[in-house]
Amino acid sequence: MTLDQNHPAALLEARNLQHSFGNHRVLDDLSLRVGPGEIYALLGGNGAGKSTTLNIFLGFIKPTSGHAVVGGVDPAAEPDRARTQLAYVPENVALYEHLTARENIDYFLHLASAERDRATVIDPALDAVGLASQARDKRVGGFSKGMRQKVAIALALARNVPVLLLDEPTSGLDPHATAEFNELLEAARSRGIATLMATHDLLSAAAVANRIGFLREGHLDEEIAKAQGARFDVEALFRRYSEKRERLPA
Amino acid sequence: MTRYGAELKLVLRSRIAAGALIFLFVLSALAVWSGISVTQRQDAAIERVQAASASDLATVAKVYGQPDGDAGYGAYYTFHLTWDPPSALAFAAVGQRDIQPFTLRVRLLGLQQQLYESENINPELALPGPFDWSFVLIYLAPLAVIVLMHDLVAGEREAGRLRLLLSLPGSRGLWLRRLAARYLMVFAALALPLAFGLVLMQPPFLAGLGMLLIAALYLAFWSGLGLLVAAMVRSSGAGAAGLLGCWIVLTLILPTLATSAINAAIPVARGTDLTLAQREVIHGAWDRPKKETFDVFFVNHPEWRGTPPVAGRFHWKWYYAFHQVGDEAVAPQVAEYRASLAARERWSERSGWVLPTVATQVLLHRLADTDLAAQLAYQDSIAAFHRRIRYFYYPYVFEELPFTAADFERLPEYQPRGVGGSIALGSLVAIALAALLLLMLGLRRARRLGVNQASRAGGD
Amino acid sequence: MSGATIRIAREEWRALARSRVAVLAGALLVLLILTATFISLQKQAAIDEARSQYQAEQVEEFYNQPDRHPHRMVHYGQFVFRPLAPLAFFDFGVDSYTGDMVFLEGHRQNSANFAEARQSSLMLRFGQLTPAFVLQTLAPLLIIFLAFRALAGERERGTLRLMLAQGISGRQLLSGKLLAHAGVAGAILLPALVALALMASSAGASLAQAGLMMLAYTAYLLVWTLAALLVSTLLPRGRDALLALIALWMVTVVLLPRGLPELAAATETAPTRIETEVAIGRDLKSIGDSHDPDDPYFSDFREETLARYSVDDVLDLPVQYAGLVSIEGERLTSQLFDRYASEAFARQDRQGTLVRNFGIASPLIAVRQLSMTLAGTDLDSHQDFLNQVERYRYGFVQELNRMQAEQIPAVDPGEDPRIDASNWREIPGFSYVEPDPLAYGSGRIVATFAILALWLAGLALLYAFAGRRLVWIAR
Numbered sequence A: 001m002t003l004d005q006n007h008p009a010a011l012l013e014a015r016n017l018q019h020s021f022g023n024h025r026v027l028d029d030l031s032l033r034v035g036p037g038e039i040y041a042l043l044g045g046n047g048a049g050k051s052t053t054l055n056i057f058l059g060f061i062k063p064t065s066g067h068a069v070v071g072g073v074d075p076a077a078e079p080d081r082a083r084t085q086l087a088y089v090p091e092n093v094a095l096y097e098h099l100t101a102r103e104n105i106d107y108f109l110h111l112a113s114a115e116r117d118r119a120t121v122i123d124p125a126l127d128a129v130g131l132a133s134q135a136r137d138k139r140v141g142g143f144s145k146g147m148r149q150k151v152a153i154a155l156a157l158a159r160n161v162p163v164l165l166l167d168e169p170t171s172g173l174d175p176h177a178t179a180e181f182n183e184l185l186e187a188a189r190s191r192g193i194a195t196l197m198a199t200h201d202l203l204s205a206a207a208v209a210n211r212i213g214f215l216r217e218g219h220l221d222e223e224i225a226k227a228q229g230a231r232f233d234v235e236a237l238f239r240r241y242s243e244k245r246e247r248l249p250a
Numbered sequence B: 001m002t003r004y005g006a007e008l009k010l011v012l013r014s015r016i017a018a019g020a021l022i023f024l025f026v027l028s029a030l031a032v033w034s035g036i037s038v039t040q041r042q043d044a045a046i047e048r049v050q051a052a053s054a055s056d057l058a059t060v061a062k063v064y065g066q067p068d069g070d071a072g073y074g075a076y077y078t079f080h081l082t083w084d085p086p087s088a089l090a091f092a093a094v095g096q097r098d099i100q101p102f103t104l105r106v107r108l109l110g111l112q113q114q115l116y117e118s119e120n121i122n123p124e125l126a127l128p129g130p131f132d133w134s135f136v137l138i139y140l141a142p143l144a145v146i147v148l149m150h151d152l153v154a155g156e157r158e159a160g161r162l163r164l165l166l167s168l169p170g171s172r173g174l175w176l177r178r179l180a181a182r183y184l185m186v187f188a189a190l191a192l193p194l195a196f197g198l199v200l201m202q203p204p205f206l207a208g209l210g211m212l213l214i215a216a217l218y219l220a221f222w223s224g225l226g227l228l229v230a231a232m233v234r235s236s237g238a239g240a241a242g243l244l245g246c247w248i249v250l251t252l253i254l255p256t257l258a259t260s261a262i263n264a265a266i267p268v269a270r271g272t273d274l275t276l277a278q279r280e281v282i283h284g285a286w287d288r289p290k291k292e293t294f295d296v297f298f299v300n301h302p303e304w305r306g307t308p309p310v311a312g313r314f315h316w317k318w319y320y321a322f323h324q325v326g327d328e329a330v331a332p333q334v335a336e337y338r339a340s341l342a343a344r345e346r347w348s349e350r351s352g353w354v355l356p357t358v359a360t361q362v363l364l365h366r367l368a369d370t371d372l373a374a375q376l377a378y379q380d381s382i383a384a385f386h387r388r389i390r391y392f393y394y395p396y397v398f399e400e401l402p403f404t405a406a407d408f409e410r411l412p413e414y415q416p417r418g419v420g421g422s423i424a425l426g427s428l429v430a431i432a433l434a435a436l437l438l439l440m441l442g443l444r445r446a447r448r449l450g451v452n453q454a455s456r457a458g459g460d
Numbered sequence C: 001m002s003g004a005t006i007r008i009a010r011e012e013w014r015a016l017a018r019s020r021v022a023v024l025a026g027a028l029l030v031l032l033i034l035t036a037t038f039i040s041l042q043k044q045a046a047i048d049e050a051r052s053q054y055q056a057e058q059v060e061e062f063y064n065q066p067d068r069h070p071h072r073m074v075h076y077g078q079f080v081f082r083p084l085a086p087l088a089f090f091d092f093g094v095d096s097y098t099g100d101m102v103f104l105e106g107h108r109q110n111s112a113n114f115a116e117a118r119q120s121s122l123m124l125r126f127g128q129l130t131p132a133f134v135l136q137t138l139a140p141l142l143i144i145f146l147a148f149r150a151l152a153g154e155r156e157r158g159t160l161r162l163m164l165a166q167g168i169s170g171r172q173l174l175s176g177k178l179l180a181h182a183g184v185a186g187a188i189l190l191p192a193l194v195a196l197a198l199m200a201s202s203a204g205a206s207l208a209q210a211g212l213m214m215l216a217y218t219a220y221l222l223v224w225t226l227a228a229l230l231v232s233t234l235l236p237r238g239r240d241a242l243l244a245l246i247a248l249w250m251v252t253v254v255l256l257p258r259g260l261p262e263l264a265a266a267t268e269t270a271p272t273r274i275e276t277e278v279a280i281g282r283d284l285k286s287i288g289d290s291h292d293p294d295d296p297y298f299s300d301f302r303e304e305t306l307a308r309y310s311v312d313d314v315l316d317l318p319v320q321y322a323g324l325v326s327i328e329g330e331r332l333t334s335q336l337f338d339r340y341a342s343e344a345f346a347r348q349d350r351q352g353t354l355v356r357n358f359g360i361a362s363p364l365i366a367v368r369q370l371s372m373t374l375a376g377t378d379l380d381s382h383q384d385f386l387n388q389v390e391r392y393r394y395g396f397v398q399e400l401n402r403m404q405a406e407q408i409p410a411v412d413p414g415e416d417p418r419i420d421a422s423n424w425r426e427i428p429g430f431s432y433v434e435p436d437p438l439a440y441g442s443g444r445i446v447a448t449f450a451i452l453a454l455w456l457a458g459l460a461l462l463y464a465f466a467g468r469r470l471v472w473i474a475r
Helices: A050-058 A079-083 A101-111 A118-129 A145-159 A176-188 A202-208 A232-244 B003-013 B014-065 B071-077 B133-149 B155-156 B162-166 B172-203 B205-232 B234-263 B268-286 B292-298 B316-327 B331-350 B354-369 B373-399 B406-410 B424-452 B453-458 C001-019 C020-063 C070-076 C086-090 C091-095 C122-126 C131-148 C152-157 C159-165 C170-202 C207-234 C238-267 C271-289 C296-307 C321-361 C362-377 C379-407 C421-426 C442-468
Strands: A012-022 A024-034 A039-043 A066-069 A088-089 A163-167 A194-198 A213-218 A220-226 B080-083 B104-108 C078-081 C101-105 C108-114
Touching: A012 A050, A012 B014, A024 A039, A024 A050, A024 A066, A024 A194, A024 A220, A024 B424, A039 A176, A039 A202, A039 C379, A050 A066, A050 A079, A050 A163, A050 A194, A079 B003, A088 A145, A088 B162, A101 A118, A101 B003, A118 A145, A118 A163, A118 A176, A118 C131, A145 A176, A145 B071, A176 A194, A176 A202, A176 C152, A176 C296, A194 A202, A202 A232, A202 B172, A213 A232, A213 C159, B003 B014, B003 B172, B014 B071, B014 B080, B014 B104, B014 B133, B014 B453, B014 C238, B014 C271, B071 B172, B071 B316, B071 B373, B080 B373, B104 B373, B104 C271, B133 B162, B133 B172, B133 B205, B133 B354, B133 C238, B155 B162, B155 B234, B155 C271, B162 C001, B172 B205, B172 B424, B205 B234, B205 B354, B205 B424, B234 B331, B234 B354, B234 C122, B234 C131, B268 B316, B268 B331, B268 C070, B268 C078, B268 C101, B292 B316, B316 B331, B316 B373, B331 B354, B331 B373, B331 B424, B331 C122, B354 B424, B354 C122, C001 C122, C001 C170, C020 C078, C020 C086, C020 C170, C070 C101, C078 C379, C086 C131, C086 C170, C086 C207, C086 C362, C091 C379, C101 C379, C108 C131, C108 C379, C131 C170, C131 C207, C131 C238, C131 C362, C152 C207, C152 C238, C159 C170, C170 C207, C170 C442, C207 C238, C207 C362, C207 C442, C238 C321, C238 C362, C271 C321, C296 C321, C321 C362, C321 C379, C362 C379, C362 C442, C379 C421
Parallel strands: A039 A194, A039 A213, A088 A163, A163 A194
Antiparallel strands: A012 A024, A012 A066, A213 A220, B080 B104, C078 C101, C101 C108
């Protein structure tokens, strides 16, 4: 398919995505765009359609109609090529526990067919995510969720992909770890990576996102962008968020 | 570290997988050793029998090899030894060699009363079947494949890595690589001890290669099935249970059911019948005019028609003639008996077209020449030898020539039948097709994983 | 038994009944037992009919022979067929590997021929579908499949902690599970039990044998039930429990029973049939050669005979001397046959004992031995058959030799002396006396039951211990 020539800067784009499981409509005309260096928080409760959106970008499912574009590639048509453009960090990052952090990244780089000189990219990536050097050669079996996330994001940086997809990245993190995670995303942003995070954590979204989309019953209700250099009004966001949630059927 | 190297290392990190592989390797080595020891025992037994038979023959020659020796007596007391040495591949697939005789002595008497003698075996030891490499391949190797394959996909899901893995580009090749790594390890655990045995026993190069090819195809079948089931199930427990179920059905239930059906459908009572019938013909001859016997005998042996006629109660030429007539009289029963055995063998091979375990068994033992067909071929070679014996003695007996010590030196010697191993082509095609089909189904299923399983695994 | 125990067992049954796989596997096994019983009964009936018909025909044929010289009848010989024991359908034992037909003649000992295994393709070696095969090999697998999750599953789901937290004791939980799965084992046994009982009451088999057989199988399946539950208790994951149990099954049911005979066969060199024949021939020559007029043994025999009848020349004997020599010759040969046969049987027994002693490591070896012995299809009963056959062979050959000595004139017998065909009818046909396993095998039966009891006691002890420590195990 031809790319949208009007918005050459969008690395991640959903255009009128519709998806149904049987009679149940999960996504209803979802459109969003994430540009380079942008962090987009897709905010919504359980069942709002966040995971389905991620699955479509990942090429795990095909939308009933509409298109997704990842780094210029349609994952429904060319899932493998789309995946070369993205890195995915699941809610709970599970790694090969008997391998060290460094070995895990090395192995996953292998699987991702990254033919680049692995030795030279792993350490800078681990530096960028701030994983202590004494932890790099420890088996990840004893790692906390935060540390595993660092490994996963280091993998994304090492692969040098333009798009980062995060699934509930802050659930289960303590406040300190959440703060560290937010700094991690700054590292990604500074490299011009387009980040989409699906989350129900409004505080974290407000802290790091450039834009927040409220997803409700598969439909993007509202999108709020943060002005340059400004901050989100968290209280206002929270009022809106809970107002929308209350409108959900009981 | 290459990509395959990484996969191999990953498999070996799993204690269960590494344990299964080591276990398989050790058993395969033990089985090769055990098979070699069986064939060496049989070779040794053949040598002992040859020595015993030679000393027996020397005694007979001393007594009956006189200047005026009567060939009738010589032939009556001389047992001619035949033997069927194990093929160089027999160590890998002992087959029926533990229950079929591999040495047999025949005299100039009716062949059919001598051909079916049994060996002194301990039936209790034979009951469970030999412990050889073919057993390890057919029964145990699939279990190793199951241990290595059952959680191929579910293991990643249960560890929570599946979505991350599938989100990577090139994950389509992942399952093929992992399958190949596991396949190669199981194959190596099986094949290395066999290769050692092959070097030791020196079978023809192509025959040894054929053995490895059969193992490769059989393992490919199980690996394909493993991948298919692994890609279908939600949990590693279900994968293990499902694959073990397949194993039980394919190695225990269906072959025994098929055996029952074949043996019930094709009775082989003709063996008993022909033995009984032959006795009646042979012993009845004592009470019939000798002319009757000779008339029948000369139909197939006209060259002795002009020899001196028999007078008196007894003459060896009459004695050996009615033995031969006894054999000829039961020829139709013999043919029927042989046909029923061949039919059993044929239907077994046919059931291998749908049962890869049976196909593998047929292939291995046909190649090693240790199956029922091998025993029948041995019997054929005994029959041919018996014919040579007859035509050796007949001139002495019918022309009433003296049978001397020098003639004892000229006794026909048995030549063991040549290499009889062959490839059962139908079974080979069947197992190759089964392997191909399951590998294709398994890989197709694994490729679709990204679309189905991962999204369900996420849940929303 | 407490109410909680029964409640737990009922829940387990309900869970199994609701699992489609469990119901399917159970139904399949019961179907297999029924099929195996049906097929085996048919096979036994066919074998029985064929063998008894052949046997009857053979006796008739023998009687219908014309006037002959008795020595002709010595070589005309007799065919005997081994009848199957009434319970053989349950476990054909070694019957398929031993020939069922022996040709008996003078001064030769022929082998039993036409064994089923020699006339079948190699597929037979996968096993024969008999109730014994299903119970020995397949039933443990079903028990494993139904029980491996019994406790490991509760642990994986987290319900184990919940139950223990609610005050259910480990002992109650484990005895409930045991009750449930012992019940399953009982259900597996039931069709076989019914078949055995029916056969035992209708076909004249010994009820005691059938009863002991069921006891053996009950103990065997209980061993597997306990083993499965124990492993399920000790291992944290169902998958691990399944693999461990299958490994245990593999080693005890498939590997040891195949490997140990190989070991036993390697320990002793069994002489081949030909070596034995040559050795017997040599031994016979060394005792005496009746064809050699100067042979010391037969010279002595002649002198003794002449002295016994108080005559000076063999031609003055009231009986035919050649007949007497035949009788003596047969006696010598037969002694050697007996000696070599008992050596061979002793060797086979030593090999069997070796396997059975190692059999402590495998309850299958124990139950297989018991099953064959009680079904009357073990090696001992085959050896007993061969002994009976040899005794019969000796008897009828000597009877014919006696006829020769007494009825063939010693002087001027003519060119073709014969005796009256009515003589043949004086020789009774072979009548096989079924050996009583409870008599000849009592020692072994007790020893084998002791092995099974040892397994049961050991596993029960461990299981009880696991019950006491369940809270600690489930941490």
